[in-house]
Amino acid sequence: MEIDKAIGESDDTRLKTKYNNAIFVIKRAFSLYSIEEVAFSFNGGKDSTVLLHLLRAGYFLHKKELSCSNGGLSSFPVRTIYFESPSAFTEINAFTYDAAQTYGIQLDIIRQDFKSGLEALLKANPIRAIFLGVRIGDPTAVGQEQFSPSSPGWPPFMRVNPILDWSFRDVWAFLLTCKVKYCSLYDQGYTSIGSIHDTVPNALLSVNDTSSKEKFKPAYLLSDGRLERAGRVKKNASTKNDVGSDSQKHEVLLASVIAVGDEILSGTVEDQLGLSLCKKLTSVGWSVQQTSVLRNDIDSVSEEVDRQRSICDMVFIYGGVGPLHSDVTLAGVAKAFAPDEEFEEYLRHLISEHCTGDRNEMAQLPEGITELLHHEKLSVPLIKCRNVIVLAATNTEELEKEWECLTELTKLGGSTSLLELYASRRLMTSLTDVEVAEPLSKLGLEFPDIYLGCYRKSRQGPIIICLKGKDNARIDSAVQALRKKFKEGVFVDMK
Ligand SMILES: Cc1cc2nc3c(=O)[nH]c(=O)nc-3n(C[C@H](O)[C@H](O)[C@H](O)COP(=O)(O)O)c2cc1C
Ligand SMILES: Nc1ncnc2c1ncn2[C@@H]1O[C@H](COP(=O)(O)OP(=O)(O)OP(=O)(O)O)[C@@H](O)[C@H]1O
């Protein structure tokens, strides 16, 4: 089986692990459900293309274990469904139909919306489980595991997500290692594909060109996989009001703040920057997941940065930046990224064999992944390594300036900065927590795009409720909805 062989021959241990885990999930699903009871939701996107080949390999290996493999796989036995929409890219449609033909797939084309289409499908067929190419980081992945029952309000079936824990780079390592075809849009700078109305090439892959037509590098050259959806035009949050859908939650971005300094740990210096940074991040709607203080030690820094960058959207690190012997922060950050640099070397090698297009593209890759964020107001640039930002500030005034510049510099080609002010409001109430608990969780379901936080200043004291979101009008509606649930005047607005 060519996919299993290609991965077996590869020396990419990370890819092998991801592959083996995904195959394990697929084989378990084939053991749990009969072939008539499973379906594959295929849409020609990169993630579902990965899944197509994993399913081909998984089915082959499952059969082999049952010793009834005939050694090859001429047709694909899993019922495959494609929700075709008039707003799909023609390239996506063409690729989906092409792949079906190449791999002997019988495509069930569904021309209804997902929910109605699935209802009809499940009524007419004994399907109990559906394979999806959903990955952590997709808005629809929130709360899902490799085996996740469909959401309330959806027809009952098991969602099987074998590549849930795959990153953007894992997807490309797989497609390039296995040398399989993928939709041509990915070679034109598209990194995640929705409909023609909400998807453009990823501006981060734009190549400065003097000719009038903007050019883009292929998707696999996107150095920061977290920005895979930068080519998706944001949908209006207020149009997503279908309660119960996994896709609407998690508008809040997660941050981690790391201070480096022996002098903080010994109590010689008080860390003011952490406090100030947490306030700033919170004021723009980010949720700070953790603050930590580390010794001036390269390994401590690299381990913490590595851990935090994989669980947070952005890591902010300060202290220990400079030329002194104790300034090890940059070395620690660099060490945290070392495996990725190795991976880029490997990708370079892989692509020079595989790619028939412009080979020089790879040579244009920055040395590694570091960006220097220059700003006229700053004497030294800010440093950004993927989702880690190194701040050079040593006091709160310097931080103020760097923050201002960062806000301007992180405008990702559009008009909105990642750090632009969010709308927020705080209410105080002397109701008990038992009285507010249930109405508040209901409010959370009615306004999934709004972050709802609660705290109190003392055990017996009043409860303070924070509402944060992108839009003042939405916050006002949520406050109104909350007030309606209680007698008048029980919530007092706070500054
Ligand atoms: C086979 C299949 C099953 C789905 N099951 C669910 C589900 O159980 N719950 C849910 O909220 N959405 C479900 N969805 C919808 C997706 O979460 C998501 O809304 C859809 O893929 C559209 O993504 P987009 O808004 O990025 O285009 C399902 C979609 C498909 C294709
Ligand atoms: N129109 C559709 N028809 C069938 N399955 C779909 C459709 N849209 C989404 N899916 C399922 O949901 C999964 C996740 O969709 P998503 O758009 O995140 O990934 P993708 O299309 O495979 O890749 P990309 O992120 O590059 O668009 C798909 O892999 C597929 O299993």
Ligand SMILES: [Mg+2]
């Ligand atoms: Mg897609």
